[in-house]
Amino acid sequence: SNIAHELRTPLTAMQGEIEGMLDGLISIDRERLVSLHEETNRLKHIIEGIEELSRAQASALELHRKTVSLRPFLLGIQGRFEKMFSDKGVALECECGEAVTMDADPDKLSQIVINLLSNALKATQRGGAVRIKAGMTEVDSFIEITDTGAGISSEDLPFVFERFYRASEGGLGLGLTIARELVEAHGGRIQVKSEYGRGSAFVITIPKFTIYS
């Protein structure tokens, strides 16, 4: 029902506008057409988000897990984000030992990290910092993404992983839902700690392969 709601809202706005044009109450000019075009783009964007979420939900069936060496993997992602961060004046740091590995599907893992990094960048003001830190224990590996950004209020915090839940303007409210689906497909978990006005920390933990002998 929330998918229907997400689609119905922009559709209803478009329908009203087109009806107004047909009835001669709204003039058919370029500005109106540009606004209608933006609405169709938004609908397309929502549908793409829903498709991405369905793929994430199905991904437990097609995971290609391998032992990923996290240092080069995370430095690669850091490199891809470097320009976006420096353009906004936000520092991006990465702390990961040479020997740290994670047993994960690399494509899915990069989607998870990218979703978390994009959120962190969006929430952080110029002069702030985002830090990626990775490590492992005997049984699992973790990646933590911490930011000095806007933080999440305690009213919003319990719901941020729910689909279409937005605590701020813009976005579809699907990035964290997709990240959680992908982490859970690996048998892992995702946790968040946040203080409103001070920043947030998201941690994903994924168990290591169990070796039976």
Ligand code: ADP
């Ligand atoms: P979206 O794709 O719209 O960003 P998400 O599911 O990724 O949606 O996030 C849900 C909500 O959680 C966002 O609307 C945002 O307000 C909040 N949020 C997520 N990550 C952070 C963060 N690092 N700092 C502050 N708020 C965040």
